[in-house]
Amino acid sequence: MFANVTVRPFGEKLGFTFGGRYADEVMHINFSNVADTSWQNSGSDIKFLQDLISRKFSWKLGASYQATNNMLFYASAATGYTLPGYNSRPQQKTQIYQSDPASDVAYEIGAKLDLFDRKVRWNVAAFYTDFSNRPTTISGGSEALLDNNGNPVVGTQKLEPLVGGPPGSTQCSATTVPAGTGIVCTGRSWFINQPAKIKGFESELTVEPIDGLMINSSVGWSEFTAPDISTRAVNKRQQNPFWTLSGGVQYRIESDVLGGSITPRLDMTWESRQTSGSATTVTYNYLLKAKALFNARLTYVNTEHHFEVAAGIVNLLDKRYWVNIFDYSGGGTGTLPQTNGQPGMPRTWSLTVSKHF
Numbered sequence: 001m002f003a004n005v006t007v008r009p010f011g012e013k014l015g016f017t018f019g020g021r022y023a024d025e026v027m028h029i030n031f032s033n034v035a036d037t038s039w040q041n042s043g044s045d046i047k048f049l050q051d052l053i054s055r056k057f058s059w060k061l062g063a064s065y066q067a068t069n070n071m072l073f074y075a076s077a078a079t080g081y082t083l084p085g086y087n088s089r090p091q092q093k094t095q096i097y098q099s100d101p102a103s104d105v106a107y108e109i110g111a112k113l114d115l116f117d118r119k120v121r122w123n124v125a126a127f128y129t130d131f132s133n134r135p136t137t138i139s140g141g142s143e144a145l146l147d148n149n150g151n152p153v154v155g156t157q158k159l160e161p162l163v164g165g166p167p168g169s170t171q172c173s174a175t176t177v178p179a180g181t182g183i184v185c186t187g188r189s190w191f192i193n194q195p196a197k198i199k200g201f202e203s204e205l206t207v208e209p210i211d212g213l214m215i216n217s218s219v220g221w222s223e224f225t226a227p228d229i230s231t232r233a234v235n236k237r238q239q240n241p242f243w244t245l246s247g248g249v250q251y252r253i254e255s256d257v258l259g260g261s262i263t264p265r266l267d268m269t270w271e272s273r274q275t276s277g278s279a280t281t282v283t284y285n286y287l288l289k290a291k292a293l294f295n296a297r298l299t300y301v302n303t304e305h306h307f308e309v310a311a312g313i314v315n316l317l318d319k320r321y322w323v324n325i326f327d328y329s330g331g332g333t334g335t336l337p338q339t340n341g342q343p344g345m346p347r348t349w350s351l352t353v354s355k356h357f
Contacts, residue, residue, distance in 0.1 A: 004060075017062035017076070027052040027083055033090075048096050052084045056101075070114035077107050085135055091186060092146050099135035099191040106130075121206040129198040136228060137189040138165055142172035145186040155184035166192045196226035212252040220244045235275045241290075243272040260302040267295045287325040287339075293317075306356040311349070318347035 002021035008014060029050040062076035085099040110125030141162045144152040156176045162169040169192075172185035200222030207215045224238040250265035274288040294316040301308045325341040 013066045015064045019060035022057045025054045046090050054083050054101055056081050072112045075109040080104050095188050103133045104129050104131040119208050124203045126201040131196040134194055134196045135191045136194050138192045141169055141188050141190045142185040143188050144183040153184040156182045157185045158182050165190050194226050194228045198224050215249045217247040239275055241272040241274050245270040259304045263299045265297045269293050288322055291321045308354050310352045313349050315347045
């Protein structure tokens with residue numbers, strides 16, 4: 001349930017918003033990972049039922065000032081959260097566990113402006129999000145391998161505290177012990193809270209200088225910082241791009257002869273360079289180069305019979321680029337290739353016909 005109220009104690013221009021939301025949420029997990037090599041159960045079979053439960057109250061505070069009919073300024077703060085997580089790759093029953101839910105406080109300040117007799121619309125905002133609780137997994141951990149009866153398998157290894165891990169986490173020691181007095185290690189991951197912060201801004205501008213002509217653009221910048229990123233040996237930055245840009249222009253041409261209008265449109269999107277997010281990559285620091293893509297569209301609208309025909313081209317310049325890249329060079333060759341990549345779509349075209357009733 002939720003409630004939201006806006007009060008204006010000093011007149012219509014200045015308003016204060018107070019909101020609250022209480023949620024009682026449950027996600028039912030029915031997990032089954034059963035080996036298909038035999039009809040008999042084995043120690044590697046994992047099946048369990050688990051409920052992810054969250055009972056949370058979140059709040060929102062805001063203030064707005066309507067300076068004129070065409071100018072609005074605002075600021076807000078609100079809390080957010082997610083359901084608890086769980087280990088989706090358990091290797092044995094001791095690895096069935098939950099993580100704490102993520103929680104954050106988000107702040108935003110901005111303005112919505114209609115200028116020059118509403119021929120220009122400008123929306124601008126700056127934001128800051130503080131994740132006080134951000135559960136992530138830390139690799140490199142180990143625990144004792146269990147047999148089919150749930151007992152530790154006897155071996156020559158032993159456990160020690162996991163460096164940088166949460167309390168109680170362990171890793172396999174490089175020191176061995178006499179045969180029959182130790183265990184056999186098996187890998188596992190551990191959840192650890194690594195708070196994070198996101199800051200940035202975005203701006204959207206729409207200009208209609210004359211009838212039929214519309215120009216729009218947007219720019220955004222964001223930065224994600226967290227301990228697990230700053231302590232990397234390489235790629236000490238977020239995976240997604242810092243900067244994004246977009247722009248478009250269209251002109252509607254009215255035609256009595258055609259019984260409607262024709263609108264050509266050109267769009268452009270641009271992203272700054274990105275990384276694979278790998279913490280071990282040494283060979284490549286920036287795998288995805290900055291790219292700009294152009295799209296074009298021509299639309300005919302028939303006002304008398306209420307139908308339209310649109311022809312479009314995506315990736316107009318047929319640019320070759322990567323959508324994503326997964327780099328394994330830091331983990332050795334193994335059975336995987338050094339780099340896997342998904343290429344972007346080449347130039348494609350479409351034709352759409354629609355009828356309005």
